[in-house]
Amino acid sequence: VMVWLRxxxxxxxxxxxxxxxxLLTINAGDYIFYTDWAWTSYVIFSISQTLMLVVGATYYxxxxxxxxTATYYCLIMTVYTWVAKGxxxxxxxxxxxIVTPVWLPSGMLLDLxxxxxxxxxxxxxxxxxxLVGMSLxxxxxxxxxxVADPLETAFKYPRPTLPPYMTPIEPQVGKFYNSPVALxxxxxxxxxxxxxxxxxxLNTWTYRRMAA
Numbered sequence: 001v002m003v004w005l006r007x008x009x010x011x012x013x014x015x016x017x018x019x020x021x022x023l024l025t026i027n028a029g030d031y032i033f034y035t036d037w038a039w040t041s042y043v044i045f046s047i048s049q050t051l052m053l054v055v056g057a058t059y060y061x062x063x064x065x066x067x068x069t070a071t072y073y074c075l076i077m078t079v080y081t082w083v084a085k086g087x088x089x090x091x092x093x094x095x096x097x098i099v100t101p102v103w104l105p106s107g108m109l110l111d112l113x114x115x116x117x118x119x120x121x122x123x124x125x126x127x128x129x130x131l132v133g134m135s136l137x138x139x140x141x142x143x144x145x146x147v148a149d150p151l152e153t154a155f156k157y158p159r160p161t162l163p164p165y166m167t168p169i170e171p172q173v174g175k176f177y178n179s180p181v182a183l184x185x186x187x188x189x190x191x192x193x194x195x196x197x198x199x200x201x202l203n204t205w206t207y208r209r210m211a212a
Contacts, residue, residue: 014073017056019080039180042144046137046184047191053077053103054132054192057110058124058199067115074107102139106132121200129196133188137181 056077057070078101109131110124117123 014056014060014076017052017059042140042180043137043184043187046140046180047188049103049140050106050133050136050184050188050192051195053106053136054110054129055195055199055202057107057132058128058196059202061110061114061124062121062200062203065119067111067119070110070114071104071107074101074103077103100143102136102143105139106136109135125196125200126193129193130189132196133190133192134185137184137188140184141181 053074057073060073061067061070063069110128113128113131114120114124117127
């Protein structure tokens, strides 16, 4: 029974984190649609995605102990997002406005650190957390570059459910800072270490509670 409970807790956590990461990704893809705080939104969503990814991937990686699991977890997030993006059809959006698999390289870096340090959790937390935090904002920007121009799409396919205050307007790029990728990477690199540690700790707690 304890094994069954531990497995259920494990899979439930993965589903919850992956689903929330999917929602955050869709919001990050929409960031330029709604407001002149475009880069502020980009930084916030990039950091939030980074933290959701690193806590779930670290938990999953240390749970299985198999390098490659973090990449697999990122693949789950990507597929979830592709399925969710299918809802764009109902809103009249073109399907090319879809997220590219931006998490996979970050997951690969996490797996690489775990493998290269011979499954050392402390190295995974420190080096893996920093690498994920620094890399994901960069890949997220690549994602935004590869999709159809968001601002043009916003005017071409207006959302019928948008309230007036969320009407697309020209973003004030560089109004507060000039490098959203650098800011997101810097903040993400610091915060991801803490979230990687939390992912490892959640794994420990799961075993302790379920094995008691």
